[in-house]
Amino acid sequence: MAHPEQHFRWTWDFESPPEALWPLVSNTDRFNRDCGYPSVKVVPPVAAGTSSPFKPVTNSRRLRASVMGINVEWDELAFEWEAPRRFSVDRSYFSGPLLRMLMSCELTPRDGGGTRLVYEMRLTPANFLGRLVLPYSIGRQARATTERVFRQYDEFARRGLRASQLAQRTELATGGAARLATVSTQLVQEARQPGDLVERLRAFLTGSDDLSVTRMRPYALADEWRVDRTRLLHLFLHATRAGVLDFSWDLICPHCRGAKPGEPGLGSVRSSAHCDTCDVDFITNFDQSVELTFTPNASIRAVTRPDYCVGGPQVTPHIVAQQRLTPGGRRQFTLGLAPGRYRVRSPQLAEQHAFRVGTGEPRLRIDLGATSLAEPAVAAGGELTLINATGATQLAVVEHLSWSDQSTTAAEVTSLQLFRDLFSREVLRPGERISVGAMTVVFTDLKNSTQLYQDIGDAPAFGRVLTHFEILKAAVAAENGAIVKTMGDAIMAVFPRPLAALRALLHAQQWLADPASHALPEGITVPPSSLKPLALKAGIHRGPCLAINQNDRLDYFGTAVNTTARLCALCSGTDIVLSNAVRQDGEIASFLGADPTLQAQTEQVRLKGFGEINFEICRVTKA
Numbered sequence: 001m002a003h004p005e006q007h008f009r010w011t012w013d014f015e016s017p018p019e020a021l022w023p024l025v026s027n028t029d030r031f032n033r034d035c036g037y038p039s040v041k042v043v044p045p046v047a048a049g050t051s052s053p054f055k056p057v058t059n060s061r062r063l064r065a066s067v068m069g070i071n072v073e074w075d076e077l078a079f080e081w082e083a084p085r086r087f088s089v090d091r092s093y094f095s096g097p098l099l100r101m102l103m104s105c106e107l108t109p110r111d112g113g114g115t116r117l118v119y120e121m122r123l124t125p126a127n128f129l130g131r132l133v134l135p136y137s138i139g140r141q142a143r144a145t146t147e148r149v150f151r152q153y154d155e156f157a158r159r160g161l162r163a164s165q166l167a168q169r170t171e172l173a174t175g176g177a178a179r180l181a182t183v184s185t186q187l188v189q190e191a192r193q194p195g196d197l198v199e200r201l202r203a204f205l206t207g208s209d210d211l212s213v214t215r216m217r218p219y220a221l222a223d224e225w226r227v228d229r230t231r232l233l234h235l236f237l238h239a240t241r242a243g244v245l246d247f248s249w250d251l252i253c254p255h256c257r258g259a260k261p262g263e264p265g266l267g268s269v270r271s272s273a274h275c276d277t278c279d280v281d282f283i284t285n286f287d288q289s290v291e292l293t294f295t296p297n298a299s300i301r302a303v304t305r306p307d308y309c310v311g312g313p314q315v316t317p318h319i320v321a322q323q324r325l326t327p328g329g330r331r332q333f334t335l336g337l338a339p340g341r342y343r344v345r346s347p348q349l350a351e352q353h354a355f356r357v358g359t360g361e362p363r364l365r366i367d368l369g370a371t372s373l374a375e376p377a378v379a380a381g382g383e384l385t386l387i388n389a390t391g392a393t394q395l396a397v398v399e400h401l402s403w404s405d406q407s408t409t410a411a412e413v414t415s416l417q418l419f420r421d422l423f424s425r426e427v428l429r430p431g432e433r434i435s436v437g438a439m440t441v442v443f444t445d446l447k448n449s450t451q452l453y454q455d456i457g458d459a460p461a462f463g464r465v466l467t468h469f470e471i472l473k474a475a476v477a478a479e480n481g482a483i484v485k486t487m488g489d490a491i492m493a494v495f496p497r498p499l500a501a502l503r504a505l506l507h508a509q510q511w512l513a514d515p516a517s518h519a520l521p522e523g524i525t526v527p528p529s530s531l532k533p534l535a536l537k538a539g540i541h542r543g544p545c546l547a548i549n550q551n552d553r554l555d556y557f558g559t560a561v562n563t564t565a566r567l568c569a570l571c572s573g574t575d576i577v578l579s580n581a582v583r584q585d586g587e588i589a590s591f592l593g594a595d596p597t598l599q600a601q602t603e604q605v606r607l608k609g610f611g612e613i614n615f616e617i618c619r620v621t622k623a
Helices: 018-025 028-035 128-158 176-189 195-207 218-225 229-241 417-422 449-456 458-478 498-513 559-569 586-594
Strands: 006-014 040-042 060-067 070-077 080-082 086-093 098-109 115-125 245-252 259-263 272-275 280-283 290-296 319-325 330-334 340-345 353-358 361-368 377-388 394-400 434-446 482-487 490-495 536-549 554-557 576-579 598-606 614-622
Touching: 006 128, 018 098, 018 115, 018 128, 028 128, 115 128, 176 195, 176 229, 195 229, 218 229, 229 245, 229 417, 259 290, 319 330, 319 377, 353 361, 377 394, 417 458, 417 482, 434 449, 434 458, 434 498, 434 554, 434 559, 449 458, 458 482, 458 490, 458 498, 482 554, 490 498, 490 559, 498 536, 498 576, 498 586, 498 614, 536 559, 559 576, 586 598
Parallel strands: 353 377, 361 377, 536 576
Antiparallel strands: 006 115, 040 060, 060 070, 070 086, 080 086, 080 319, 086 098, 098 115, 245 259, 245 290, 272 280, 319 394, 330 377, 340 353, 340 394, 434 490, 434 536, 482 490, 536 554, 576 614, 598 614
């Protein structure tokens, strides 16, 4: 016996605009948790050749939840949405009181400010019991719960918050509070971490729910707390060393950008990985697909991370729109997008279509399945029309191509001197090679160091070389770089950005050339008056590298490394040699143009080992 569909439609008005409400309302994982709904589990796909009563559905997941002790299982189609206006999901059930559920949520700006939110549920009962209980369980209970949570979200949005603050009850491990208090004191007194940040972290670990502390991202927390990102990352690293936190290396799929199960150490990270959601293999890359995240140590607080929803717009916030299109179907979007590069793709199609939002035509049409020949531009606020030109239903995805700048990437973390000092055993598996993307590489060398040993003897010369290493390490660390290795009286260092490298080397050159006239970095115990001038040669280049395990140390190699070493050899000891890639960096150009004491002179050279190729370099000297 077929049972008629039941339709529930609720309308509420809120004070916050749709843009402010969207991050809260569309975070379906937290919403389901805040409503008290049960957690869900992804059911593994049926292996090929295995009989199953259920046919797989394209672009769907099979999920399971326990409701009052009864396992309920369903296929959930991929969410559809258009940020910050609407989202919806379609479920087909195999057990329980429902056959199908279609849920949608639409946010519309109100005249005079605020949002009108329309929440709809279309439910098809599976049996008489379902037909009987839906008016009460959904029409009354679910309506009241949804309104209560959304009104609390409206309050959070008015306060400028982008995440739910409806924390659940937390429990620390036995003795965890005392242990955390002791280590917090040590972090301030011994590790010299800021007391206000230590207390903020302690309060966060003891007062936040499991969803908040299971996968902590230092930069995201720093932005939320309005504190310096680097200071908070340093605290997280010290806290991990002290046993308050644990870290893991999360693998980020370049397609859906979802985080895959993290690896406890770099030795477990491989050069390739697989995304179950997208069903694709991808190449890992230190600057895009490996992110360091943190969780409380079990001695402080044991946490579990249940999933209350595995889809939803906030799982992949870089996707601004996602829409299912039948063959020949079309969809029009009004582009309220920030300027930048975007991409339209479908998981079933190899062809992808890139476009820019900024200045351009008021309308743009993209045909899924057609060949992409250019990268068109469309005006902000313009109209995008997607047409499915294929013979099969496609899931059209419109995504922003920029990676989240809140990610603490492996490329950045491993170029921190603090990380290398605290976790020197964090290395790749022998033989593994992983791309780092663009890295700023530095080589330095002491000029006439061989003559120095002959002039003053081995022991005094060696002492001066060691002091020069201390000065270099302090200069590099002050700019958030890291020394990779020393070679005789030379070093190789890496930095996330070229400007940080140039500033570090300018300071180091000044300190070494005239130590008596400059205040040496903190921690240098040798009196400046006892130091004799030394000339430091240095070269800076930026380019792609490969990370490797070299003698149980995280090292780098590749053309960019070889090029930097050759640039250092061209240095006279009174200048710093930059490659053209570094000279053209926007921050470098602004820095050189703003400081009248710096002179930059370009020239063409040939580098040893690179044949007849001409390289443009820039010599930077300080008056």
